[in-house]
Amino acid sequence: MLKIDNLHVKLExxxxxxxxxxxxxxxxxxxxxxxxxxxxxxxxxxYVLSGRDGYEVTDGGASLNGDDLLEMEPEERAAAGLFxxxxxxxxxxxxxxxxxxxxxxxxxRKARGEEELSSGEFLKKVRAKAAELKIDADMLKRPxxxxxxxxxKKRNEILQMxxxxxxxxIMDETDSGLDVDAMRLVSDGVNALRSPDRSFLVITHYQRxxxxxxxxxxxxxxxxxxxxxGGPELALQVEEEGYGDLLTGAQ
Amino acid sequence: MADxxxxxxxxxxxxxxxxxxxxxxxxxxxxxxxPEGGFTAAARAxxxxxxxxxxxxxxxxxxxxxxxxxxxxxxxxxxxxxGDDLGDSPLFGDLDRLKLVFVDGVFDAEASDDxxxxxxxxxxxxxxxxxxxxxAGDLYGALEASGQKPVKRPFAALNTVVARDGVLxxxxxxxxxxxxxxxxxxxxxxxxxxxxxxxxxxxxELTLLETGMSGARSNGALEVDLQKGAKFNxxxxxxxxxxxxGLSHIFARVDAEAQLKSFTLSVNGRVMRHEGVIDIVGDDxxxxxxxxxxxxxxxxxxxxxxxxxxxxxxxxxxxRQVFKKVLxxxxxxxxxxxxxxxPGAQKTDGYQxxxxxxxxxxxxxxxxxxxxxxxxxxxxxxxxxxxALDEEALFYLRSRGIPHERAIIFLVLSFLADALAEVxxxxxxxxxxxxxxxxxxxxxxx
Numbered sequence: 001m002l003k004i005d006n007l008h009v010k011l012e013x014x015x016x017x018x019x020x021x022x023x024x025x026x027x028x029x030x031x032x033x034x035x036x037x038x039x040x041x042x043x044x045x046x047y048v049l050s051g052r053d054g055y056e057v058t059d060g061g062a063s064l065n066g067d068d069l070l071e072m073e074p075e076e077r078a079a080a081g082l083f084x085x086x087x088x089x090x091x092x093x094x095x096x097x098x099x100x101x102x103x104x105x106x107x108x109r110k111a112r113g114e115e116e117l118s119s120g121e122f123l124k125k126v127r128a129k130a131a132e133l134k135i136d137a138d139m140l141k142r143p144x145x146x147x148x149x150x151x152x153k154k155r156n157e158i159l160q161m162x163x164x165x166x167x168x169x170i171m172d173e174t175d176s177g178l179d180v181d182a183m184r185l186v187s188d189g190v191n192a193l194r195s196p197d198r199s200f201l202v203i204t205h206y207q208r209x210x211x212x213x214x215x216x217x218x219x220x221x222x223x224x225x226x227x228x229x230g231g232p233e234l235a236l237q238v239e240e241e242g243y244g245d246l247l248t249g250a251q
Numbered sequence: 252m253a254d255x256x257x258x259x260x261x262x263x264x265x266x267x268x269x270x271x272x273x274x275x276x277x278x279x280x281x282x283x284x285x286p287e288g289g290f291t292a293a294a295r296a297x298x299x300x301x302x303x304x305x306x307x308x309x310x311x312x313x314x315x316x317x318x319x320x321x322x323x324x325x326x327x328x329x330x331x332x333x334g335d336d337l338g339d340s341p342l343f344g345d346l347d348r349l350k351l352v353f354v355d356g357v358f359d360a361e362a363s364d365d366x367x368x369x370x371x372x373x374x375x376x377x378x379x380x381x382x383x384x385x386x387a388g389d390l391y392g393a394l395e396a397s398g399q400k401p402v403k404r405p406f407a408a409l410n411t412v413v414a415r416d417g418v419l420x421x422x423x424x425x426x427x428x429x430x431x432x433x434x435x436x437x438x439x440x441x442x443x444x445x446x447x448x449x450x451x452x453x454x455x456e457l458t459l460l461e462t463g464m465s466g467a468r469s470n471g472a473l474e475v476d477l478q479k480g481a482k483f484n485x486x487x488x489x490x491x492x493x494x495x496x497g498l499s500h501i502f503a504r505v506d507a508e509a510q511l512k513s514f515t516l517s518v519n520g521r522v523m524r525h526e527g528v529i530d531i532v533g534d535d536x537x538x539x540x541x542x543x544x545x546x547x548x549x550x551x552x553x554x555x556x557x558x559x560x561x562x563x564x565x566x567x568x569x570x571r572q573v574f575k576k577v578l579x580x581x582x583x584x585x586x587x588x589x590x591x592x593x594p595g596a597q598k599t600d601g602y603q604x605x606x607x608x609x610x611x612x613x614x615x616x617x618x619x620x621x622x623x624x625x626x627x628x629x630x631x632x633x634x635x636x637x638x639a640l641d642e643e644a645l646f647y648l649r650s651r652g653i654p655h656e657r658a659i660i661f662l663v664l665s666f667l668a669d670a671l672a673e674v675x676x677x678x679x680x681x682x683x684x685x686x687x688x689x690x691x692x693x694x695x696x697x
Contacts, residue, residue, distance in 0.1 A: 050650050051646075051649070051650070052646050052650075053642065053646070073649070073655065074646060074649035074650050075649045075650075075651075075652050075653060075654050075655065075658075077650075078649070078650055078651055078652035079652050083650075084650050086647065086650075089647070090641075090643055090644045090647040092644055092647070092648070092661065092662070092665050093665050093668055093669075094664055094665040094666070094667070094668020094669070094671075095661050095664060095665050095668075100648075100651075100653075100661070103653055103657065103661075104648075104651035104652050104653050105652075107652045107653050107654060107657065108652035111652065111654075143665075143668075160651060164651065164652065
């Protein structure tokens with residue numbers, strides 16, 4: 001599904017190398033977690049994969065189902081099935097959540113040559129998905145993320161994920177700022193989306209989230225590279241021992 | 252944005268003698284045929300005297316520094332061919348409203364609805380002015396005259412002198428539907444003037460819509476008097492042929508507990524200037540004046556100026572100025588806005604925001620926000636920002652699969668939302684939003 005090969009990335013405006021030969025493969029249907037200390041390059045990885053400006057790929061590459069991701073515009077990557085759940089979802093005053101969602105869903109369908117959803121079909125679908133995530137009608141009517149609590153913003157991200165039905169979901173510290181109940185709601189939403197042809201890359205600082213979203217593989221990232229890969233037990237080890245020993249051992 | 256409470260010196264602009272083109276005014280007047288007027292005769296004579304005293308504006312006048320008065324000073328309007336697109340704007344087209352059509356500023360009775368509407372008394376100036384007396388006689392030129400201090404507005408005086416037509420509306424109750432003034436073009440070289448007078452009696456309410464294309468050059472004025480507890484919603488959409496130059500003025504007197512809401516949408520125009528002069532004279536009143544402007548210099552040179560002056564002369568009143576301009580391809584925007592709080596106007600709540608979204612580096616926005624406060628228990632704030640698109644928001648939208656151009660449209664609408672929010676009626680606001688979206692879609696990527 002997602003294949004990252006020897007990826008080297010620096011900041012566009014500064015002589016600062018952030019990713020230094022990162023390689024990773026997420027097969028279809030699997031959930032991979034990336035853990036790592038602050039400044040290891042986790043968020044940069046998510047931004048580079050989804051096409052945010054400000055980064056320069058100096059070597060290596062990344063592909064989604066064989067298509068070169070780095071050649072595509074952000075909206076093309078989305079239509080190809082990539083989704084990034086933001087750590088800090090952006091507020092967009094004056095644009096209704098429903099309008100935003102419907103535009104996004106239909107833009108992707110159009111880009112893939114599929115028929116656009118009618119208002120009726122869209123409404124029916126969004127209401128059902130929103131109910132699962134305990135997102136009330138009022139939240140759907142409000143402008144995108146405006147006045148949403150931290151938990152509401154993250155639930156709104158999962159709602160978008162559910163509506164857009166991506167094949168490859170990257171979750172950038174989705175657990176940050178969530179209380180226990182919100183984390184359960186978000187995790188339930190993600191788990192409901194798990195399927196044999198959908199993969200997840202879950203970026204997190206803490207093992208906590210991985211109790212709810214059970215990963216198949218856990219990677220430890222440090223200084224722009226994957227330094228250790230293992231099963232779910234690796235996350236537990238991080239939780240107990242911290243990164244210190246692991247990183248020392250890996251180098 | 253900082254809350255400010257400052258006392259400024261009086262900043263009445265001084266017109267210097269050498270810059271005052273006295274001959275230019277004579278030439279300007281000589282090119283016009285001046286109506287004698289019936290009930291307006293005295294007001295026209297007074298306005299002519301005021302105009303002669305003021306002269307035409309020069310670029311060094313404080314309030315004409317950012318907009319060149321030349322196209323308005325010229326004796327003749329530059330002719331502008333009638334294009335193919337002479338139809339009415341689709342805006343408000345399917346609303347139940349009373350239509351009044353003006354062609355080059357002249358009332359067209361045949362194209363208009365019958366003026367009977369319960370709760371309002373409607374006359375047209377060209378007809379009413381054959382009489383020696385009319386209720387509008389107390390107002391015609393009167394609010395314009397009081398709006399000449401402390402800032403001179405020669406073209407408003409010129410309008411009072413020259414305008415032959417317009418609509419006179421006296422509102423005694425709340426009519427079931429809005430009144431809609433529609434402007435159409437009739438000839439290529441039309442230099443058009445219109446002058447509306449509206450009086451809303453105690454507790455009555457009116458929604459006035461004004462849309463359409465004005466002449467090659469236009470000068471419009473509205474004087475509106477809101478009696479105690481009256482409500483006035485004024486929504487205008489200037490659908491100019493791009494090469495049009497135009498001026499418009501609103502002079503409002505707002506009495507106790509009355510509510511004024513004005514919203515202007517402008518999308519085209521080589522040089523356009525809207526002046527708003529609002530005097531709040533009774534306690535517990537409010538006045539909101541807002542505008543959304545979209546300028547694309549690629550269609551042709553674009554210059555748009557909003558000049559607003561709100562005076563608080565009573566207690567516990569609220570005013571809001573919300574001005575948003577989206578500028579691209581070298582378009583220019585100007586905002587000159589002032590809040591004057593007179594001595595004794597305690598508990599005033601004055602707010603002013605002017606913002607420009609520049610879609611490229613060639614476009615520019617010039618803002619001159621002013622506060623002048625002579626009361627000590629007031630809350631006034633003003634802010635002005637000029638910025639580019641929010642890259643973070645743009646990326647967020649694109650990451651959801653929304654194409655680049657479409658994402659920009661969303662962000663432009665998002666930017667304008669605060670100004671649109673000043674349109675109270677949901678249906679009217681939705682129609683304006685749709686219109687904006689259609690225009691933006693048409694201009695996307697250009």
